[in-house]
Amino acid sequence: MLTRLSHVARHFSRPLPNLAHSSAASARGSAVPNSMMNTSITASERASRKIHTAACLIIGDETNSHYLARWCFGLGINLKRIEAIADDEAEIIEAVRRMSERYDFVVTSGGIGPTHDDITYQSIAKAFNLPLVLHKQAHALMKQLSKPHPNQPAFRWDEDSPALRAKLRMVELPTDAGQPLEEQALFPCADLWVPVAVVNGNVHILPGVPRLFEKLLQGLTASILPRLTDPEGKGIVRVTISTPLPESEVAGYLAELAGRVEHRGVKVGSYPRWGKKRNTVTLVGRDKEFLDSITPEVLQHVQGRLVTVEGEDDEGEVETKE
Numbered sequence: 001m002l003t004r005l006s007h008v009a010r011h012f013s014r015p016l017p018n019l020a021h022s023s024a025a026s027a028r029g030s031a032v033p034n035s036m037m038n039t040s041i042t043a044s045e046r047a048s049r050k051i052h053t054a055a056c057l058i059i060g061d062e063t064n065s066h067y068l069a070r071w072c073f074g075l076g077i078n079l080k081r082i083e084a085i086a087d088d089e090a091e092i093i094e095a096v097r098r099m100s101e102r103y104d105f106v107v108t109s110g111g112i113g114p115t116h117d118d119i120t121y122q123s124i125a126k127a128f129n130l131p132l133v134l135h136k137q138a139h140a141l142m143k144q145l146s147k148p149h150p151n152q153p154a155f156r157w158d159e160d161s162p163a164l165r166a167k168l169r170m171v172e173l174p175t176d177a178g179q180p181l182e183e184q185a186l187f188p189c190a191d192l193w194v195p196v197a198v199v200n201g202n203v204h205i206l207p208g209v210p211r212l213f214e215k216l217l218q219g220l221t222a223s224i225l226p227r228l229t230d231p232e233g234k235g236i237v238r239v240t241i242s243t244p245l246p247e248s249e250v251a252g253y254l255a256e257l258a259g260r261v262e263h264r265g266v267k268v269g270s271y272p273r274w275g276k277k278r279n280t281v282t283l284v285g286r287d288k289e290f291l292d293s294i295t296p297e298v299l300q301h302v303q304g305r306l307v308t309v310e311g312e313d314d315e316g317e318v319e320t321k322e
Helices: 043-048 065-075 089-102 120-127 136-145 162-171 210-227 247-264 288-302
Strands: 053-059 078-085 105-109 132-134 172-174 196-199 203-206 237-243 267-271 279-285 305-307
Touching: 053 065, 053 089, 065 078, 065 105, 065 210, 078 089, 089 105, 089 120, 089 203, 105 210, 120 132, 120 172, 120 196, 120 203, 136 162, 162 172, 172 196, 203 210, 237 288, 247 267, 247 279, 247 288, 279 288, 288 305
Parallel strands: 053 078, 053 105, 105 203
Antiparallel strands: 132 172, 196 203, 237 279, 237 305, 267 279
């Protein structure tokens, strides 16, 4: 089979399918024991090392993986894994430990609201044996920037109440007493009180609300850029070619091409489009000049044409035949 671009980057311009993790690791009580974790790398080392790979853990119902995939693709970060799980403590513990161990940059989405089923903070705290501590700066910003709800006219910040306790759940963060506090809660947007909690040096906890998730992730970009292998953040270049030929017709040439350009960091992909006249060939890499130099050859061999968006040159619904 041809070398293919990762599933996520391949589909960064379209909604992602349900990638819910259903392996045995999702069973209750399957959290990775502390003894199995690699303790040779400290949280500080994880927080400062170069970012090559990323993973995303979707907790609950909100899905922000599409936006994260576009963000990673634009920065040249290889988004290796996306998992969607329920608000289940054991599943969160197992998944976040495993992802923190295997990937340079981990993002979680969802489960940090004020209700009983928002258990992300407490679950991640348990995953790394950390206490939940009221973050004073986040608390102060919450009081300063959040607006009172019209249905809570009697709410007071200085008076204990179920409503106050619910709000405080959102600023009680997993906290490592051995790490600088300013590295464990980031505030990338001046007009938002919502922090991005950072646990174990590389787990970034974001809200599930898409508007907040997208704004905070974009706000993190400036701090992420110096840690990329491409510090200018030019990211990955993707050439998309539409071809009328079936995959079997171009497979031999593309396999030969993939072998020829692999050493230049180029991945060649071929993707059938069922029910359409034209299929898609992609060239993905970081060296735009080199990609531009081989594109005419590819166009000729696959009888193709360049497109900006897959399917933009569709002409009817005739099924592609092998």
